[in-house]
Amino acid sequence: MALLAVADLSVSFRTPGGVLTAVRGMSFDVQAGETVAIVGESGSGKSAALLAILGLLPSNGHAAGSVRFGGQELLTAGAAALGRVRGRQIGMVFQDASGALNPTMTVGAQVAEVAARHLDLGPRAALAYARAVLGAVGLEPPRRRAGEYPGRWSGGMRRRAALAIALAGRPRLLLADEPTAGLDATVARAVLDRLDRLRSEAGMAAVLVSHDLGVVASVADRVLIAYAGRIVEQGSVGDIFARAAHPYTAALLGALPGRGVLRPIPGGTPDPRYLGPGCAFAARCHQAVRGCALAEPAAYPAPGEDGHSARCWLWHPDAPAPLRPGRGGGHVGP
Amino acid sequence: MSGPEAPLLLVENLYRHFGGGSATVAAVDGVSCAIGRGEALGLVGESGSGKSTLGRVVVGLDAPTSGRVLVAGLPPRRRGRPALPRQVQMVFQDPAAALDPRRSVAASVTEGLDLSRRQRERRAVELLEAVGLPAATAGRFPWALSGGQCQRVALARALSMQPRLLVADEPLAALDASTAAQMLLLLQGLHRAQGLAYLFIAHDLTMVRHLADRIAVMYAGRFVEVAPTESLWGRPVHPYTRALLDAVPPPVPPVSRAVSPPGLLGEPGARSAVGCPFAPRCPHAVGRCRVEAPALRAFGPDHLAACHQAEGLPPWRLR
Numbered sequence: 001m002a003l004l005a006v007a008d009l010s011v012s013f014r015t016p017g018g019v020l021t022a023v024r025g026m027s028f029d030v031q032a033g034e035t036v037a038i039v040g041e042s043g044s045g046k047s048a049a050l051l052a053i054l055g056l057l058p059s060n061g062h063a064a065g066s067v068r069f070g071g072q073e074l075l076t077a078g079a080a081a082l083g084r085v086r087g088r089q090i091g092m093v094f095q096d097a098s099g100a101l102n103p104t105m106t107v108g109a110q111v112a113e114v115a116a117r118h119l120d121l122g123p124r125a126a127l128a129y130a131r132a133v134l135g136a137v138g139l140e141p142p143r144r145r146a147g148e149y150p151g152r153w154s155g156g157m158r159r160r161a162a163l164a165i166a167l168a169g170r171p172r173l174l175l176a177d178e179p180t181a182g183l184d185a186t187v188a189r190a191v192l193d194r195l196d197r198l199r200s201e202a203g204m205a206a207v208l209v210s211h212d213l214g215v216v217a218s219v220a221d222r223v224l225i226a227y228a229g230r231i232v233e234q235g236s237v238g239d240i241f242a243r244a245a246h247p248y249t250a251a252l253l254g255a256l257p258g259r260g261v262l263r264p265i266p267g268g269t270p271d272p273r274y275l276g277p278g279c280a281f282a283a284r285c286h287q288a289v290r291g292c293a294l295a296e297p298a299a300y301p302a303p304g305e306d307g308h309s310a311r312c313w314l315w316h317p318d319a320p321a322p323l324r325p326g327r328g329g330g331h332v333g334p
Numbered sequence: 335m336s337g338p339e340a341p342l343l344l345v346e347n348l349y350r351h352f353g354g355g356s357a358t359v360a361a362v363d364g365v366s367c368a369i370g371r372g373e374a375l376g377l378v379g380e381s382g383s384g385k386s387t388l389g390r391v392v393v394g395l396d397a398p399t400s401g402r403v404l405v406a407g408l409p410p411r412r413r414g415r416p417a418l419p420r421q422v423q424m425v426f427q428d429p430a431a432a433l434d435p436r437r438s439v440a441a442s443v444t445e446g447l448d449l450s451r452r453q454r455e456r457r458a459v460e461l462l463e464a465v466g467l468p469a470a471t472a473g474r475f476p477w478a479l480s481g482g483q484c485q486r487v488a489l490a491r492a493l494s495m496q497p498r499l500l501v502a503d504e505p506l507a508a509l510d511a512s513t514a515a516q517m518l519l520l521l522q523g524l525h526r527a528q529g530l531a532y533l534f535i536a537h538d539l540t541m542v543r544h545l546a547d548r549i550a551v552m553y554a555g556r557f558v559e560v561a562p563t564e565s566l567w568g569r570p571v572h573p574y575t576r577a578l579l580d581a582v583p584p585p586v587p588p589v590s591r592a593v594s595p596p597g598l599l600g601e602p603g604a605r606s607a608v609g610c611p612f613a614p615r616c617p618h619a620v621g622r623c624r625v626e627a628p629a630l631r632a633f634g635p636d637h638l639a640a641c642h643q644a645e646g647l648p649p650w651r652l653r
Contacts, residue, residue, distance in 0.1 A: 184380035
């Protein structure tokens with residue numbers, strides 16, 4: 001059984017301009033000890049999906065579908081049940097790490113508080129444990145760092161302190177929204193290195209949400225590509241990079257700097273209020289055929305490992321093979 | 335750099351210190367550099383390295399503690415106030431904050447121009463089209479635009495002055511990958527087609543590589559390496575430059591997991607007041623590094639680096 005099973009998750013928000021549907025039926029599984037990356041641009045619904053999984057949507061938000069964690073349904077769970085899962089079973093790190101830290105408490109006390117609550121430790125044992133966690137996320141020397149206040153710390157250190165708080169309850173699953181955004185390259189690398197070590201040493205599963213395909217590539221087992229509220233492709237890291245099946249994934253790879261000539265994707269992401277009946281990427285897709293704008297494709301299997309699939313008409317079993325993207329190393333270009 | 339005429343930007347022995355007494359922070363600690371006409375200089379370094387302060391001093395938003403800045407032969411401040419020549423303009427990381435929310439795009443873009451109303455409207459549309467925005471954007475307001483569109487508007491406003499040097503401070507950092515790539519191509523086009531020169535400040539080396547002719551690597555207020563872009567990527571000398579290049583995600587992920595720690599010691603930003611500022615983080619530092627600050631030395635054509643141990647480092651090999 002999957003550790004986390006998300007099925008047909010939809011998230012909508014009531015806004016003054018009408019109902020805005022940010023997530024339109026996402027389904028995916030996360031196995032124990034597995035790192036899954038959700039990659040998409042702003043407006044793809046990736047962060048809304050993460051908040052919905054945790055039951056942390058703002059009051060104007062509404063989630064439908066199913067989110068099962070270790071067999072327990074989270075979407076309909078009450079506040080008390082959710083409180084037992086959050087922090088203890090599922091740790092979370094948000095993009096704004098400063099908001100997760102209390103400026104009036106030492107970092108060590110904040111980590112120890114979480115450890116004491118979730119691991120049932122006494123104050124002294126909790127503080128000793130907190131120091132160990134600070135060391136594990138690379139805040140050296142942990143004894144001194146534990147006694148400091150977060151106010152004067154750099155962004156990278158705060159991000160790692162937030163990570164330490166998320167990890168203090170020894171969660172089985174970590175959810176992280178843009179864990180490395182805004183960090184310097186060498187710091188980002190250190191954070192990812194810590195995450196990966198926790199996965200291999202403690203068997204922790206992780207869902208990393210990012211807009212940067214390059215960043216998550218080195219730590220993820222599987223990658224989900226989100227576009228306009230749907231997962232348009234999912235597969236192993238190897239399949240996503242070597243055999244990108246969806247034209248959007250191929251275009252994202254082409255827009256990554258450092259892979260030769262830059263090929264940005266023309267146009268912008270669609271307004272979720274005005275989506276047509278067809279594939280949401282059709283207007284920007286240079287491989288689109290007439291039918292693409294008329295009806296939405298389902299997720300069809302794509303070549304590579306099991307579980308590699310793409311929501312694209314070109315992978316419909318009856319589609320003519322020569323039209324298919326992904327040939328020539330994952331690049332689709334003019 | 336071009337010919338005998340003066341460079342477009344000249345920075346000589348520049349210092350910018352904040353605070354005083356024992357709490358003094360040397361944000362810029364003795365930097366000299368030049369940008370030729372039509373040249374793009376990339377400036378990389380981690381947060382706190384002083385790269386943004388250097389950019390602000392160059393455009394006159396901040397005054398140096400000592401040293402000299404000349405833009406097209408003129409200082410960017412006179413009598414303690416910014417007096418930036420029109421040939422230099424700046425764009426910032428947060429485009430939405432750089433635009434007045436109460437002004438229409440057309441008004442923002444043409445605010446520095448002395449034109450009649452009709453000329454103004456025509457000029458706004460020209461400028462917007464030059465940055466790839468539809469003419470209809472002119473009547474809209476910043477809050478109705480995406481981050482990428484706002485950054486294009488900020489660029490159009492900078493271009494309205496017909497600058498020869500654009501100081502861009504992390505202009506892509508707040509944008510999505512594909513939007514950033516669009517913006518980068520636009521900046522590249524202005525550089526190649528119109529000879530616009532850049533001081534392009536970023537922490538992302540891969541972005542800088544696509545635009546810069548030369549790259550300066552800054553650590554703790556000093557340039558630790560300055561080199562033509564391909565020379566820096568091919569033969570990085572300084573251990574900090576090497577750590578930055580090592581941290582660049584590989585274009586294609588290897589079959590096995592690729593994460594390895596960056597191989598630096600201490601906390602980011604750790605610096606030493608005496609000797610080499612990078613010594614506390616450098617895995618190759620020896621006794622001399624902690625007492626004597628290294629000067630920039632030549633390691634190839636136009637390739638300068640400041641490291642005592644450069645000759646003793648292992649040969650460079652990208653992962």
